[in-house]
Amino acid sequence: MAGEKSVKLHNKSDKPDNIVLKEHEIVSKCEEIQDQLPGCFKGFFRYLKGNVLSKTRVAYLGDILHFCQYLIEETDLTEAEKPADIKKEDFNKIKAADVNEFLDHCRKYKVMQNGQEVLFQNGNRTLARKKSSLSVLFKELYREGRMEENITEGFDPIRVPKASEREIKALQDDEVMIMLDAVESGDHLTPKERQYWNKTKKRDKAILLLFLTYGLRLFELQQLNVTSFNFSRGEFKIYRKRDKETIMPLNRSVTETLTDYIENERRPDEELDELHKDALFLSLQGKRMTERQIRELVKKYTSIGLSTSRKAGYSPHKLRATAATSLIGRGNSIYDVQALMDHEQVTTTQLYAAHKMNIKRDLVRDMEWELERKEGTERNETE
Template structure:
């Protein structure tokens, strides 16, 4: 890619190169944002670097940069024209009410993109994250003596539905079978989709099976390598959040599907660039698939299982939910499922145990008011 910095890696850790490079990429993006922010935030940057996961750090910095742009463009709290030029004294003028106005602004706002006005709308979960980003920053600045007051106590609460209040979205077993039939046969695909499917059906099937068997997170699957798998031992290695390394057992379905893909469809290593030779899942261009490409693939096939539009298809995270609900539905221990899914708290796993869509279906199955009405009408006509 034009302008992309070439990185020479000297890796003496146990992690594969692509995991190290991905982490470096996120850290580099964090540093780019930091350079655009005021110097008096340097202590806060050090705090984030030491105590916060790199992806969370990137999200926090993005929120703070957006807040600084807001101060410049929407308020009279600063005379700066660039976020880096905002002064410490100007930050000290900020009150809790100003933060609450900012959060209200974030519910709906316009952005000029490529000559077009784009309307952004954010729900309570996004607003809560932006509030969290600012709370962490202002608390740290107060601890360092940069802010004279701790204004975070005055931030308005944002009501986010508890996990137990949200309906868990997951495929039912029959929908999983329809999805797998589609990737096997090409049924329900458009003519254009079938052209790509002919070249990628073994890869696509392997991706879907890994998601619904192990409940992998998107980044965990995207970073898988051929060398991650030891087929003779029947296991593979993944790298999870907080640098956790986990070995997973392979079952027969996944083993046969992966070997079929690697042996009969995946492009040979001698046709690949060095950077992508070990990548398990390749695009048609012979490069490691991006998270976006995998997400679109999943939406396409899940939409077939759900009999809905491509846009309404499920995300990879909902296939993670599918794996959890299916495992629990098969009578597996909730603690075993917790370990497989890498949930930090068993309460998270319990949410999937409480998801009883099949029970709901059984409850309403015999409540066919309209069918009973029609049947009664027909009986009266024949009597």
């Protein structure tokens, strides 16, 4: 965690230290970007802080910093040499057409990083977020009287598929079983992967089961602590978006798997640095696993379940979708699943209810043209 060693924590809240430090890390990132932006944005910064989730704030501020750099490097709208020096008067020169050109530029552009040219290509979902970031900025600047007109109505629309139009990607039950068999036996792993698997198989199995059983978000699982679990009461606590705390019940499978990992594989506390002693899932270096490490682990095992390449494996969010579709497929109430998954709107959960996992497979199974042709030919030959 960036900067974690330089922070002396005096935590008097009910939140675990790692949750407080994670929040501090995100806020510090926001402040770091804000320091690079024009001073006339201070009111906008206050607006974001009070109305937008911290992770969204980081994304919005990053988009706006990119826009300011674009103004300096690609336009003649400002004479500033760095984003912080762009003046209020410069922003009043900006028209909707300039923003539309920026969004078109963002579809594909090149940046020099460490002496190497890096090509960035963005889809409509990313472009829509960048448009949203700039819309919020310009509306707030207009509301504060820092801009003479509201230019946002002239922004080009960006077509993003509705959730109901997107294909829901999730593992099917037989693929889940193949994946869990692989983490149990080490089958389908490369020789190098098996070396790591011998040291982490109990941990890996616990991670997969928590995703599959509760549909946890990646950051929710990554921040779990040993003290998050009360095995005598059969429950554990997670920290969700918008500062929500949720108590989850433990089932037998998860309890046995976690207990096995903690007692028989997890490194003893006395071998760990103070910062990581309470972390549930540890890397081989004895530190709390990063989101990236967990994401790569999930991609590896899901690729085995899907019988595809490691690169084509699923993300943790697809295991969240797997949990939702499996729960609904077992006849559970859509409202109960909504509560478990922490969906703000039941319409989100309904997308999983409408997604019939095997419907396409069943349909094409009844349309085996070539097999029917061969069977017909063989029948004719025997008659």
